[in-house]
Amino acid sequence: MNNRTFTMIKPDATEKGYTGGILKMINDAGFRIAAMKMVHLSEKKAGEFYAVHKERPFYGELVEFMSRGPITAAILEKDNAVEDFRKLIGATNPKDAAEGTIRKLYAASIGENAVHGSDSDENAAIEGDFFFSKLEQF
Ligand code: CMP
Secondary structure, three states: OOOEEEEEEOHHHHHOOOHHHHHHHHHHOOOEEEEEEEEOOOHHHHHHHOHHHOOOOOHHHHHHHHOOOOEEEEEEEOOOHHHHHHHHHOOOOHHHOOOOOHHHHHOOOOOOOOEEEOOOHHHHHHHHHHHOOHHHOO
C-alpha cells in the first residue's frame, strides 16, 4: 500500500500545546486520518519502536525523550503519502527545514523535532501496526 504513512506528534510538541496546530497542518495538506490515539510510551516500547537506531550515539537520548510524556500516533492516508508527508514535516534538523514545514514552525532541535514521519512504505506499515490493531485502522 503506497497511500499511507505513519506519524507521531512527539512529547516536546505535546508539552507545548502544538498538537492541534500540527493536526490542522496535516488536514490542510490533504491527509485523511485513518487511525489516531494519544499514548505515553514506556522506555521499553520507545526502545522497540526505534530499535533500528540502537547503534546510534543518540539512541539513549532518543528513547528517554520519546518516553518523557504523551505522544499522538496516527496513520495518514493520501496519494504518495510517505514522500508528501516528509515534505510537509521538513528536514530532521529544524535548522535545515524549509519555510512552511511543520518542523520549521514547531521543532526545537534535531532531537526534539516535534514530529516523526515514516521513511518508506514498508516502514509505514510496520510502524502503523506497532500502534494500531487492524480493527483500529480505518
Ligand atoms: P525521527 O524522524 O523520529 O527518526 C529518528 C529520530 O532520531 C529523529 O527523528 C530525531 O528525533 C532523532 N535524531 C536523529 N538524529 C539525531 C541526532 N543527531 N541527535 C539526537 N537525536 C537525533
